[in-house]
Amino acid sequence: MNSKKVAEILDVSVDTLRYYERVGVIPPVTRDKNGYRNYQNNDLNWIFLAKSLRNAGMSVESMIEFATLAQSSGDVSAAQKEVLHEQLAQLDQKFAELEKTRNLLEYKIETYDDHLAKFKAGEMTADNADKLWQMPKFNPSAK
Amino acid sequence: MNSKKVAEILDVSVDTLRYYERVGVIPPVTRDKNGYRNYQNNDLNWIFLAKSLRNAGMSVESMIEFATLAQSSGDVSAAQKEVLHEQLAQLDQKFAELEKTRNLLEYKIETYDDHLAKFKAGEMTADNADKLWQMPKFNPSAK
DNA sequence: ACTTGCCCTGGTGTGCACTTCATGGTTTAT
């Protein structure tokens, strides 16, 4: 499969495909006699994984680390597996952080309704506006 | 509270604090007679929110939008509230995508164990290695 | 033979989110 088609199917730019290969996010792609890239199924898998992890916030650098391990010869299985687990752990941490932020936003929305209600009832002044709009559990010592 | 202390407590750089204020991610901070910033509780709340949303992947631009709305006079309550809800929706979408990636990673780890087991049992050759290491449900038509 | 439409490489450009730098002003300690 040629670059253009892969780019379409996986919704990435041709430039990104070349970039990923160049820096080592994905292993080298096989070429035809003209030096044109001919993507195999396995390459698509790599690209899909790269796309997913990038989307999840993984750095290109981390992905190079994994791809490099996957390609190196010898028994690197353990190391490679560890990297996968590590990435999973990072993902889980991201989940946790995202949830905190979600809670924060929900709290903001809640107190905002409150804020609005009081405002409409004429209880809101410049004086108390600040107090009604506080951060939830912002606790410096809890860090 | 001065810049340095705020930076310490909220774990951001002083430069970032200035940057956020300059571009409008947070409202202007009150100054003392020398023009030195004197952060109030409310400012800390803003910064904490900014940090959280940035961490969750929100762009600085989106945050400027919200902060600007929050400061503008007149009845912008509806618009402001809408922005909050919008950000929450974006967060939820992010959650969904993250979960997909999590599943992918877990699948990779699973099949990796499989891969390893077969390898150790001497069933793995260069021939079948690729087939054992396929992407889960990578389905071009499902897009 | 020549236009069209792919492909290649190497180098430069871009946008975002800061970060660093040069220069200088103000309180606090010695």
Added chain:
DNA sequence: ATAAACCATGAAGTGCACACCAGGGCAAGT
């Protein structure tokens, strides 16, 4: 009164992850 440790601004620099471009090669159709 001089150094240390804060603070300020505006401008320029940095790193990441691509995106764009110039110059050129191959292959098929008209």
